Amino acid sequence: MDLSTNYLGLKLKNPLMPGASPLVDDIDVVRALEDAGASAIVMHSLFEEQITQEQVAEFAHTEGPAESFAEATSYFPAMTDYSLGPERYLRQIERIKETTDLPVIGSLNGVSPGGWSHYAKYIEQAGADALEINVYYVATDPREPGNEVEARTLNILKDVKKSVSIPVAVKLSPFFSSPAHFAMQLDAAGAAGVVLFNRFYQPDIDIEELAATPHLELSRSPELRLRLRWAAILHGNLKGDIAVSGGVHTMEDVIKSIMAGASGVQLVSALLRKGPSHLGYLLAQLRSWMEEHEYASVEQMRGSMSLRKCPDPSAFERANYLKVLQLWKVDAHKREGWPGPVEPRA
Ligand SMILES: Cc1cc2nc3c(=O)[nH]c(=O)nc-3n(C[C@H](O)[C@H](O)[C@H](O)COP(=O)(O)O)c2cc1C
DSSP states (O other), X not given: OBOXXXXXXXXXXXXXXXXXXXXXXXXXXXHHHHHHTOSOEEOOOEEHHHHHHHHHHHHHHHTSOHHHHHHHHTTSOOGGGSSSOHHHHHHHHHHHHHHOOOOEEEEEEOOSSSGGGGHHHHHHHTTOSXXXXXXXXXXXXXXXXXXXXXXXXXXXXXXXHHHOOSOEEEEEOSOSSSHHHHHHHHHHTTOSEEXXXXXXOOOEEETTTTEEEOOOOOOOGGGHHHHHHHHHHHTTSXXXXXXXXXXXXXXXXXXXXXXHTOSEEEESHHHHHHOTHHHHHHHHHHHHHHHHTTOXXXXXXXXXXXXXXXXXXXXXXXXXXXXXXXXXXXXXXHHHOSSOOSSOOO
């Protein structure tokens, strides 16, 4: 049984890897992930704000009066709010490379064009085999048109690609008018892959305190469907690879991701909930499911349910929307009474 996959120019023993998260901060956890069978490690992000803060600190140290430094740095979260600062981040990549045999995918996270993206070079020099860039940008200015938001990410990709020779993937947001077209533009600009998708942490409103409160909830399997749809739409349209990130919890989720077209399947919430050994459990289940269903390789399965190949592509398209809405019959509720069922009633 051949579980191997090619992702970002790397030959990986299987598609399963931990996605960007603090799991990489502890070397024992990284070792446990390797023991469980992870095929690569995605670092959590190094943020533009951390890099800029370090640059401000260096500048203040050499050029500026102490007060202006204090004022400038107060705009940013304290360095200690992040688990690994830029220097320690690079040392952690080196340490993972020394201690394990795992390919390491670095992660850079920022939104503005400019200086911080040169850090990609340091990540490469520290030993990263590939790099993920995450442009976690919330377009809050209603005057900013969509094409400028897209250009921002494209320019960051181009800047980063100028400083490194390792493959660079882009972790995408689902909130583009045409995510598939944008992914193809990134592909044409040399992205070695796209990671579907960024998960935006939505603030809530505290109605008593009149405050917007940040919320980070771990995902559940239903979130995978957004990724499945776009992986299925994109499969066969890109030179680069597709990774799925978001809502992968079970062996079925892994199989669906591959069938939709993913070469890489990233897990975070599932591993934070159940620990590194869950990855091994999923791999064992994947193997026996493939055996039972007579698949010889992951390659054979990849993209078999993509938009181009699946027997009923309308499920990914508008036609599906009409069908799904019609499943709910108000008549049936009236007849049989409320509260209604959780599942549609014909
Ligand atoms: C605690 C935590 C920290 C994360 N840190 C990062 C990060 O540094 N960079 C990044 O690109 N994504 C980060 N993510 C997002 C994950 O990589 C992933 O895309 C998201 O959690 C969806 O996958 P999941 O459903 O498997 O959790 C983080 C997620 C969590 C829960």
